[in-house]
Amino acid sequence: MGFRGEMMAAWGRRGSFYGKSSDGKFGNKRSQCSLGHSHRSKLESAVCAEYQQRARIDNLVLTCESHVYLTDAHILYIPDFKLRAIDGTEFYGESKGFETPEWRIKKRLWEHYGPAPLEIWKGSHSNPKLVEVITPPVKKT
């Protein structure tokens, strides 16, 4: 089966290639990483593998799906990953296969109200790419 055939098969399975489906968010199948997390996509699972490696090298604690509340309105955003160093320094990671309007709003909130830098990963599960780091201003409290 060539590329065209695979595309047609993808259409057939999912109804719409980019649409939501019962498989999960935007046609992504859940994917397990080597730590046994059930990730929402293969890309997320691949990014988890990247962070596991970085956690080992830099001695960081990796947490998945920790809850972050943004702004005084406490808008809930759940980044895919959180990494914490021994000195308490933290940063977050998010894998984005598809940009949604909701994501764009949360990204803008993070730019102003995020508690720590947020790394954004795109690309494919076989070649995940760190495309952007959002560093919010340090809070003046």
Ligand SMILES: [Zn+2]
């Ligand atoms: Zn994982």
